[in-house]
Every structure is written in C-alpha cells, then in structure tokens.
Amino acid sequence: MRLRFGSCRFAGTIRAARGHPLAQVRQSSGVALNESGAKPGGNDKIRSLFTWRRAAAVGLGTGGLLYYTNDNFHDLVRHVGTTSKRVGVVTVATVRCCYHYKRALSQSYESEEAKLDALSRCHKTCAEITLHALEKNGGIFIKLGQHIGAMTYLLPPEWTTTMIPLQDKCPQSTLEEIDGMFRHDLRQGLDELFETFDPNPIGVASLAQVHVATLKGSHEKVAVKCQHPHLKEFVPLDVMLTQNVFNVLDVVFPEYPMTWLSDELQSSIYVELDFTKEAENAINTANYFYKYRKETALRIPRVISAAKRILVLEFVDGQRLDNLEYLDANGISRSEVSSCLSHIFNNMIFTPNVGVHCDPHGGNLAIRALPKAKAGHNFEIVLYDHGLYRMPTTEMRRDYAKFWLALLDKDTEKMKLYAKKFANVREEQFPIFAAAITGRSIDTALNYDISTVRSQDEIDRMKNALLNGRLLVDIMALLSTIPRIVLLILKTNDLTRHLDECLENPLGPERTFLILTQYCARTIYQETCERIDHMYRRWTVRWIFCEIKAWLEYEKRKSQLIIFDVALWCKKYFV
Incomplete structure (x- = not known):
C-alpha cells in the first residue's frame, strides 16, 4: 500500500x-x-543530457536509500567493495614482486658477491611488500605468512625473518562480532552462556582468538576459542586468490615452482576451520598419550563443548617454551623438556594409527611449572590447537624410519632408496632433501654426526647457499614433487627442531636423535615381527631364531639411549 x-x-x-x-x-x-x-539536434542533445543527469541522480539517490535502509543491499555493496580491495592488494603486491625479481635476475653483475648482495636486497624488498599485503588482508594470508616464516631451512633468511611479526600480530575481531557469531550459530548470546567473558583476548591467531570466561552454573574457568567471523565470507575468495598468485608466479618464474604451497593451504584450511574436527583430534590425542605421561609430560586441555566455529576448553595457561628465565626460575631442566618434546612428536610420527600434529609452532606449545611433581616431572608441556592433523600410512612411517636409521648409520645407498620410497626423491635431488630433512648443510647432512650442533660457520654457509639462485631453484623443484603429507612431516620436524634449538639444550642434539633412533627401531621391529609371523609358524625353530635376531637388533638400538643416560647420570653424581 x-x-x-x-x-x-x-x-x-x-x-x-x-x-x-x-x-x-x-x-x-x-x-x-x-x-x-x-538545428533540432541541439535541443535533443540538451534533453539527452538532462535525461542522463536525471537518471544518474535517481540511480544514486535510490542506491543511497537502499544502502541505508536495506540490509541485503548494504551487505552486497560492502562485500563487492571489500572483495575488490582484497583482490587489488594481492594483485599490486604480486606485480611489484614479479617486477623486482625479474629486474634482479635479468641484470649482469661485476662479481658473484655483487649478485648475491643484489639478490639479498631483492629478497628483503619483496618480503616486506608481501608482509604489508598479508597484514592488510589478514585471515588466511596471515596463516600463509606464518608458514613462510617457519620454513627457516628452506627459504632465504630475508623472507623468514621478515615474516616473524605475523606470529604474534594478528587482526582482532570485536566483541560485537563475536557475540553476533554466537547468536547466529548457537542462538544464544555471550551473556546467556557465561557468567563473565573477558572482552580482551589472551591470544589472537590468524584463524581465531581465545577469550577467558566462566561458565554459568558451574563457574568453571574456561578458554573460549572463537573463529574470526569474517573468515566465513572471505576464505573461498582468499584461497582462490592465493592459488592464482602462485599460478602466476609459476608462469613468470617456472624455475621456482611454488604451487605446492598454495595446494597445501587449500587442502588444510577448511579442515582447520571446523572446530568439531579439532575437538575430536584433541580428545583422541589426550586419550592416547595418557599412558605416556612419564615420557612426554603432555597436557591437552579438556574439551567442554564444540561447534563448527566455537570451541570451549578447560583453561590451562602456561609460558612459552623458549622462556628460559621461567624454566630456570622454576628449576625446570631444559634437557628434560627437550627429551619430552622429542618423545611427543616421534611417538606421533612413527606410531601406526596415531595422528600427527602438523602445526607445533611456539604459539601452540606452552610449559607450566607444577607445585608437586606428576609422573616424574615438575612441569607439563601444554599442546594447543589440534585443528591440523595428518595420518601417514603405515608403509610411509616404516620407510621414513628406515631412512632415518640409514642416515644415522651413514648408509648413503639405503638413504637414497628410502627417500625415493616415502618422498619420491630422485637421486639428483637427494643431497638437497637430506639437507632439508636434517636442517643442516648438504655436506654435513651426507656425513651426519648427531653429536654436533650447527656452528656459525655452517649457518653462514647455508645462508650463502640459499642466496645462490641455483640452490633455491633446486629446493623449489624438490618441494613441488614430494607428497603433501611428507611436506607436513618436514614442517613438523622443522618447527620442533627450531624449538629444541631455542631451549639451548646443554646436552646438545645427541640425546634427541637417540630418542628418534629408539622410535625408528621400534617401528622396524614391529614390521619385522609381522613379516616373521607371516612367513613361519609360531614356535618353530626358524620362527624362534628370527624373533630372537630381530629382538637383539632392536635392543642394540635401544641400548644406545640407555648407555647415554647412564653416562649422564654418572657424570652428574660422580664427576
């Protein structure tokens, strides 16, 4: 009417x-x-001009009226505007980076030193351009930057160090946005579910932020993980943009294949955004590791309730693992923490039917001192964020274990064989793969000594090698061919190795690798026992002989760690 x-x-x-x-x-x-x-045409032109002006005025007026009175039209205009802005930010950054790299790589230089210096400056410039674009768009672009920053053994240091701010500086959603998401998803507001809800988050990540609250009724203190509401709107667009950017880079720089990075992001991002899956992973991991508290000191916050974008957990706080002052002030042994970390992630990687946590960066791990020791430890290692898990096949776990045993035994031929089996690594790619998986220079990786730590000279050699364009080309070619699950295991290795170095373990890396050896040996022993059971009848002479032989080989590997621990104990109390 x-x-x-x-x-x-x-x-x-x-x-x-x-x-x-x-x-x-x-x-x-x-x-x-x-x-x-x-001329009659003159008046027609005036009428035409007047008509167009009137149409424009009516259009603008109608558009303005709809924008302020119609929510659907308002949201459509805002979405189109924001989408255009996000596309523009990515496009400009991509073009600028392509320009800088094309110019740096096409020039001739007076010396190799001048070339390396120019490439270093180019890496730094493009990394800063990319950082600004990632910060501006936020969301999964922050996640991408964090992934780049964690690849310290695979990418030039100019890139990895520039991305460090993204670990802690992520855009924060407002309390109004969070409350709106609760009302949309759960049909209840914050005030209906919680007695108190701290408006200031204790942690803000690329995909979510965490608030401290108390539940109504029970008054239990909880951590409420809230997905950033805007992700629902822009994740499909951002995934497409990321894919397109790396496709463009693949055309402009075919010698630097990077599409594997966007493929991995695309395959994992939707899993990470489903908090019900994260709750399931957390429950399964907590149940499995309960019997390994003595080896791991692991604590996983209990899940209270879960929805797709909202997760409520028991509140378990702690300090960063690399907070050495906190460790020393509370009498926590750095070497013991290092050993527990090694047990946690090697147990995940080498045990059949156990998921592997694929995002163990510093923000997802914490340590808390205990007033009274539990399971032989005066601390707990808290593991957060169980959104990204992978389940390697049993065959892959076994080939990976055989590769590490061959590496520690310095058996190059077996290393090449198993690298081909579990990671599809060709013989000419093998030296680079060995360096990537160990985090050492190529010459050190091929003659591996577990008792040594990386010297400054080795770090400098690795840095200079990465600045060399040829090595970077080879690394990118390698990463584009190996399976995605192996990439995630490499990433997990990389992150845990970095954490171990931050602990400044006084025992060095030797005990860590002896723990790794123990898990590899157990994996191979289990496979050998299965094969013996398949080949021979139980309790026959041949079966008993093969079982004893396999057991002795396993015990020989285990004894290395026992002897090392006994030597440390004697040194501590008698020297």
Missing part, C-alpha cells in the same frame, strides 16, 4: 508539472526555435 501511495503522488506531481507556466514556456520556446530554423 505504501508503494502504491507513493506512486500516485509521484504521478500527480508529473501531471501538475505539465500544466505549469514554466513547462509551457519551455515547450513553446522549443517549438519557436525549431520553426525559426535552429
């Missing part, structure tokens, strides 16, 4: 205007001009 009433008034106004003296003057004036010989 309102629309009809408005239409009648508007039509009446037009009819009244037709009889208005000014309208009559315009009409008669127009006729007189035509009769006097003036």
Whole structure:
C-alpha cells in the first residue's frame, strides 16, 4: 500500500508539472526555435543530457536509500567493495614482486658477491611488500605468512625473518562480532552462556582468538576459542586468490615452482576451520598419550563443548617454551623438556594409527611449572590447537624410519632408496632433501654426526647457499614433487627442531636423535615381527631364531639411549 501511495503522488506531481507556466514556456520556446530554423539536434542533445543527469541522480539517490535502509543491499555493496580491495592488494603486491625479481635476475653483475648482495636486497624488498599485503588482508594470508616464516631451512633468511611479526600480530575481531557469531550459530548470546567473558583476548591467531570466561552454573574457568567471523565470507575468495598468485608466479618464474604451497593451504584450511574436527583430534590425542605421561609430560586441555566455529576448553595457561628465565626460575631442566618434546612428536610420527600434529609452532606449545611433581616431572608441556592433523600410512612411517636409521648409520645407498620410497626423491635431488630433512648443510647432512650442533660457520654457509639462485631453484623443484603429507612431516620436524634449538639444550642434539633412533627401531621391529609371523609358524625353530635376531637388533638400538643416560647420570653424581 505504501508503494502504491507513493506512486500516485509521484504521478500527480508529473501531471501538475505539465500544466505549469514554466513547462509551457519551455515547450513553446522549443517549438519557436525549431520553426525559426535552429538545428533540432541541439535541443535533443540538451534533453539527452538532462535525461542522463536525471537518471544518474535517481540511480544514486535510490542506491543511497537502499544502502541505508536495506540490509541485503548494504551487505552486497560492502562485500563487492571489500572483495575488490582484497583482490587489488594481492594483485599490486604480486606485480611489484614479479617486477623486482625479474629486474634482479635479468641484470649482469661485476662479481658473484655483487649478485648475491643484489639478490639479498631483492629478497628483503619483496618480503616486506608481501608482509604489508598479508597484514592488510589478514585471515588466511596471515596463516600463509606464518608458514613462510617457519620454513627457516628452506627459504632465504630475508623472507623468514621478515615474516616473524605475523606470529604474534594478528587482526582482532570485536566483541560485537563475536557475540553476533554466537547468536547466529548457537542462538544464544555471550551473556546467556557465561557468567563473565573477558572482552580482551589472551591470544589472537590468524584463524581465531581465545577469550577467558566462566561458565554459568558451574563457574568453571574456561578458554573460549572463537573463529574470526569474517573468515566465513572471505576464505573461498582468499584461497582462490592465493592459488592464482602462485599460478602466476609459476608462469613468470617456472624455475621456482611454488604451487605446492598454495595446494597445501587449500587442502588444510577448511579442515582447520571446523572446530568439531579439532575437538575430536584433541580428545583422541589426550586419550592416547595418557599412558605416556612419564615420557612426554603432555597436557591437552579438556574439551567442554564444540561447534563448527566455537570451541570451549578447560583453561590451562602456561609460558612459552623458549622462556628460559621461567624454566630456570622454576628449576625446570631444559634437557628434560627437550627429551619430552622429542618423545611427543616421534611417538606421533612413527606410531601406526596415531595422528600427527602438523602445526607445533611456539604459539601452540606452552610449559607450566607444577607445585608437586606428576609422573616424574615438575612441569607439563601444554599442546594447543589440534585443528591440523595428518595420518601417514603405515608403509610411509616404516620407510621414513628406515631412512632415518640409514642416515644415522651413514648408509648413503639405503638413504637414497628410502627417500625415493616415502618422498619420491630422485637421486639428483637427494643431497638437497637430506639437507632439508636434517636442517643442516648438504655436506654435513651426507656425513651426519648427531653429536654436533650447527656452528656459525655452517649457518653462514647455508645462508650463502640459499642466496645462490641455483640452490633455491633446486629446493623449489624438490618441494613441488614430494607428497603433501611428507611436506607436513618436514614442517613438523622443522618447527620442533627450531624449538629444541631455542631451549639451548646443554646436552646438545645427541640425546634427541637417540630418542628418534629408539622410535625408528621400534617401528622396524614391529614390521619385522609381522613379516616373521607371516612367513613361519609360531614356535618353530626358524620362527624362534628370527624373533630372537630381530629382538637383539632392536635392543642394540635401544641400548644406545640407555648407555647415554647412564653416562649422564654418572657424570652428574660422580664427576
């Protein structure tokens, strides 16, 4: 009725205007001009211009009215505007980086040193351009930057160090946005579910932020993990943009294949955004590791409730693992923490049917001192964020274990064989793969000594090698061919190795690798026992002989760690 009433008034106004003296003057004036010989087209142009102006004014007015009065139209305009802005940010950054790299790589230089210096400056410039674009768009772009920053053994240091701010500086969602998401997803607001809800998050990540709250009724202190509400709107667009950027880079720089990075992001991001899956992973991991508390000191916060974008957990706080002052002040042994970390992630990687946590960066791990020791430890290692898990096949776990045993035994031929089996690594790629998986220089990786730590000289050699364009090309070619699950295991290795170095373990890396050896040996022993059971009848002479032989080989590997621990104990109490 309102629309009809408005239409009648508007039509009446037009009819009244037709009889208005000014309208009559315009009409008669127009006729007189035509009769006097003036060009009729001139008046048509004026009318046409007037019509277009009036249409534009009506269009703008209608658009403005709809924008402020119609929520759907308002959201559509805002979405189109924000989408255009995000696309523009990515496009400009991509073009600028391509320009800088093309210019740096196409120039001729007086010396190799001048070339390396120019490439270093180019890496730094492009990394800063990329950082600015990632910060501006936020969301999964922050996640991408964090992944780049963690690849310290695979990418130039100019890139990895520039991305460090993304570990702690992520855009924060407002309390109003969070409350709106609760009402949309759960049909209840924050005030209906919680007695208190701290508006300031204790942690903000690329995909979510965590608030401290107390539940209504039980008054239990909880951690509420809330997904950033805007991700639902822009994740499909951002994934597409990321894919397109790396496809463009693949065309412009075919010698630097990077599409594997966007493929991995695309395959994992939707899993990480489903918090019900994260809750399931957390429960399964907590149940499995309960019997390994003595070896791992692992604590996983208990899941209270879970929805797709909202996760409520028991509140378990702690300090960063690399907070050495906290460790020393509470009498926590750095070497013991290092050993527990090694047990946690090697147990995940080498045990069949156990998922592997694939995002163990510093923000997802914490340590908390205990007033009274539990399971032989005066601390707990808290593991957060169980959104990204992978389940390697049993065959892959076994080939990976055989590779590490061959590496520790310095058996190059077996290393090449098993690298081909579990990671599809060709012989010419093998030296680079060995360096990537150990985090050492190529010459050190091929003659591996577990008792040594990386010297400054080795770090400098690795840095200079990465600045060399040829090595970077080879690394990118390698990463584009190995299976995605192996990439995630490499990433897990990389992150845990970095954490171990941050602990400044006084025992060095030797005990860590002896723990790794123990898990590899157990994996191979289990496979050998299965094969013996398949080949021979139980309790026959041949079966007993093969079982004893396999057991002795396993015990030989285990004894290395026992002897090392006994030597440390004797040194501690008698030297």
